[in-house]
Amino acid sequence: MLTSDMLKLDNVTKTYRVGALGGKAVTAVDRVSFDVRAGEVVSLIGESGSGKSTIGRMILGLTPVTGGSITVAGAPVRPGRDYYRSVQGVFQDPFSCYNPVFKADRVFRLIKETYHPGVPEDEWAARVRAAVRDVRLNPGEVLGKYPHQLSGGQLQRMLIARALLLDLKLLVADEITSMLDASTRVDVLNLLADLKARGLAVLYVTHDLALGTYLAERTVVLWRGTVVERGPTEQVFGDPLHPYTRRLLAAVPRLHAPWEDAPEVRSCLYHDTGAVGGLAEATPGHFVACARLSDCQGDVS
Amino acid sequence: MSLTVTDLRVSYQTLRGEVRALDGVSFTVADGEILGLAGESGCGKTTLGKSLIRLDGRMRHAGGTVELDGRELPIADDRAMNAFRFREVSLVPQYSMSALNPTRKIGRMVAELLRSRGETPDRAKLESRLAQVGLPREVLDRYPIELSGGMRQRVVMVISTLLDPSLLIADEITSALDVSTQQAVARALLGFRDAGHVTSMVFITHDLALTARIADTIMVMYAGRLAEKAPAEVLVEQPRHPYTRLLVNALPEVGARHAGRRLTGIAGSPPSLLDPPPGCRFRERCPLADDGCAEQPPVTEVAPGHHVACWKV
Ligand SMILES: Nc1ncnc2c1ncn2[C@@H]1O[C@H](COP(=O)(O)OP(=O)(O)OP(=O)(O)O)[C@@H](O)[C@H]1O
Ligand SMILES: Nc1ncnc2c1ncn2[C@@H]1O[C@H](COP(=O)(O)OP(=O)(O)O)[C@@H](O)[C@H]1O
Numbered sequence: 336m337l338t339s340d341m342l343k344l345d346n347v348t349k350t351y352r353v354g355a356l357g358g359k360a361v362t363a364v365d366r367v368s369f370d371v372r373a374g375e376v377v378s379l380i381g382e383s384g385s386g387k388s389t390i391g392r393m394i395l396g397l398t399p400v401t402g403g404s405i406t407v408a409g410a411p412v413r414p415g416r417d418y419y420r421s422v423q424g425v426f427q428d429p430f431s432c433y434n435p436v437f438k439a440d441r442v443f444r445l446i447k448e449t450y451h452p453g454v455p456e457d458e459w460a461a462r463v464r465a466a467v468r469d470v471r472l473n474p475g476e477v478l479g480k481y482p483h484q485l486s487g488g489q490l491q492r493m494l495i496a497r498a499l500l501l502d503l504k505l506l507v508a509d510e511i512t513s514m515l516d517a518s519t520r521v522d523v524l525n526l527l528a529d530l531k532a533r534g535l536a537v538l539y540v541t542h543d544l545a546l547g548t549y550l551a552e553r554t555v556v557l558w559r560g561t562v563v564e565r566g567p568t569e570q571v572f573g574d575p576l577h578p579y580t581r582r583l584l585a586a587v588p589r590l591h592a593p594w595e596d597a598p599e600v601r602s603c604l605y606h607d608t609g610a611v612g613g614l615a616e617a618t619p620g621h622f623v624a625c626a627r628l629s630d631c632q633g634d635v636s
Numbered sequence: 637m638s639l640t641v642t643d644l645r646v647s648y649q650t651l652r653g654e655v656r657a658l659d660g661v662s663f664t665v666a667d668g669e670i671l672g673l674a675g676e677s678g679c680g681k682t683t684l685g686k687s688l689i690r691l692d693g694r695m696r697h698a699g700g701t702v703e704l705d706g707r708e709l710p711i712a713d714d715r716a717m718n719a720f721r722f723r724e725v726s727l728v729p730q731y732s733m734s735a736l737n738p739t740r741k742i743g744r745m746v747a748e749l750l751r752s753r754g755e756t757p758d759r760a761k762l763e764s765r766l767a768q769v770g771l772p773r774e775v776l777d778r779y780p781i782e783l784s785g786g787m788r789q790r791v792v793m794v795i796s797t798l799l800d801p802s803l804l805i806a807d808e809i810t811s812a813l814d815v816s817t818q819q820a821v822a823r824a825l826l827g828f829r830d831a832g833h834v835t836s837m838v839f840i841t842h843d844l845a846l847t848a849r850i851a852d853t854i855m856v857m858y859a860g861r862l863a864e865k866a867p868a869e870v871l872v873e874q875p876r877h878p879y880t881r882l883l884v885n886a887l888p889e890v891g892a893r894h895a896g897r898r899l900t901g902i903a904g905s906p907p908s909l910l911d912p913p914p915g916c917r918f919r920e921r922c923p924l925a926d927d928g929c930a931e932q933p934p935v936t937e938v939a940p941g942h943h944v945a946c947w948k949v
């Protein structure tokens with residue numbers, strides 16, 4: 336089977352100018368590289384402020400990169416109608432995507448006007464109903480209602496349905512489940528799993544590690560803008576190598592077991608193996624950054 | 637016995653009629669106990685929390701009583717409740733992180749709040765409480781926007797418990813936080829209980845795993861009623877109510893993979909509370925439902941401290 340990179344980030348950096356007259360620079364994303372293949376879910380995890388949303392926004396062309404490059408299906412990010420036909424984002428707060436004075440299903444109407452003006456009305460209505468059913472909503476229950484009459488979970492799933500009406504190849508899902516309760520969350524996750532099976536590439540941004548592992552083939556752990564560990568999900572979670580990954584995992588509340596302290600990292604794989612360029616390859620495909628142990632003498636920049 | 641709620645009924649007045657958000661809920665919380673309150677969105681968690689503090693304009697106390705440390709709370713009487721708020725019962729509301737006044741430095745805000753309650757600000761006590769939740773005293777000189785979500789959440793927690801209330805209600809205070817911050821806040825809550833800054837607590841969340849880590853007892857609500865209440869471990873390991881069982885199964889554990897076992901959500905959605913159907917409210921979605929469930933199941937104590945509202949247990 337041919338698996339090609341749908342999304343590729345190569346040494347991507349983003350600095351924001353902040354303060355009066357943009358006098359100070361904040362590096363939100365620092366030389367980040369990873370890729371997502373067609374039919375694959377990659378989860379991007381890290382605490383708040385680690386740069387996850389900034390990466391998502393750069394992929395969607397909502398903010399430019401400061402350095403490095405992002406390509407989608409081999410071509411650079413080019414915001415515009417054709418780009419958004421195949422690349423879409425769904426964000427944490429579904430309410431912000433709807434205009435409260437219009438009915439919620441106007442989001443579908445806008446898609447038709449922009450991308451499918453030639454499709455006859457009745458055929459379009461049938462497509463909308465099918466997409467709404469695909470996200471496990473009852474069309475009769477959600478269509479024709481105003482945003483405030485729908486729950487966060489319903490609005491969130493309608494945004495996914497909207498994305499389904501396009502010829503989508505890459506979906507950036509940024510914390511889309513944090514507003515949902517457990518049962519609805521599972522529905523949304525299973526839906527993403529089905530889309531993945533149909534060949535969609537998904538970048539799943541989350542701070543909920545359990546949800547991340549459930550779906551993703553591969554996981555990227557972000558810490559203060561840099562990748563500290565990435566690799567196959569089983570390895571990153573089953574055999575976490577970086578102290579930060581271990582701390583994150585230890586903090587996850589478990590239903591059937593108490594919190595435990597993170598196991599200590601005693602030696603720095605990065606410096607032990609003498610790797611260069613940010614990450615050491617511990618096992619094939621499993622990369623880890625310098626552990627930043629207290630006695631670290633090496634160059635960690 | 638710290639808190640005793642008996643057959644509490646609270647509804648919202650809307651143009652289309654009365655939304656019966658709490659429809660006969662009874663439970664107790666003992667001294668020193670942390671009660672975790674869980675359930676799907678819309679099941680009445682926030683309504684229950686608000687009922688113990690302040691009914692907003694459209695809420696109506698339709699029946700039942702609330703007793704705190706042997707005294708009945710005048711929940712329908714907004715002014716009479718003033719004597720209890722903050723001192724006896726305190727609430728950290730859902731979305732409180734964004735509710736801090738953005739134009740006031742934290743320190744000044746706390747001082748104003750205390751004075752409005754006729755109390756003198758005690759700087760030393762405030763700083764020691766902040767230290768207990770891992771915040772430097774410098775936060776008092778900062779504006780809310782200068783703090784991260786987790787810091788703000790802890791500030792609100794400290795403020796709400798300054799007068800050592802008997803009962804603290806924490807509504808979804810950790811849901812927007814990342815796991816490390818969530819753990820820190822949860823541990824701070826436990827610390828406050830252990831130090832006696834609050835006697836008991838109602839911890840509202842839809843994250844069952846987190847509740848299981850900090851609550852002594854968990855109560856699961858469904859569509860305005862109690863479904864099951866049991867010691868935390870019993871509820872998680874041996875749930876008896878069909879709804880609780882599905883809820884527990886809907887949770888992925890870290891390391892669980894979709895490829896290994898597809899988790900199942902709970903098909904369907906809760907009934908409308910405008911004109912809820914008679915009988916068991918879970919009937920439409922319950923895999924065990926039969927004709928008998930057309931009648932409302934009573935809450936029965938199936939083992940000491942384990943209450944279930946279902947005909948099939
Ligand atoms: N101001 C209001 N007017 C009318 N109905 C309301 C109002 N506030 C809440 N309700 C209804 O009361 C019921 C309980 O709502 P409540 O906010 O207590 O739920 P919750 O369990 O806290 O949910 P969540 O998990 O989403 O916070 C729901 O059916 C809701 O739609
Ligand atoms: N528009 C912006 N202007 C200035 N700084 C920003 C902006 N957006 C994000 N940042 C900063 O960049 C960093 C990463 O933020 P973000 O990408 O939102 O993280 P995450 O999604 O992981 O929580 C943070 O330090 C944040 O304060």
Ligand code: SF4
Nearest residue numbers: 916919922929946947
């Ligand atoms: S009473 Fe009947 S419908 Fe309700 S939970 Fe029990 S079995 Fe299901």
Ligand SMILES: [Mg+2]
Nearest residue numbers: 387388509510
């Ligand atoms: Mg974000």
Ligand SMILES: [Mg+2]
Nearest residue numbers: 681682683730
């Ligand atoms: Mg609520």
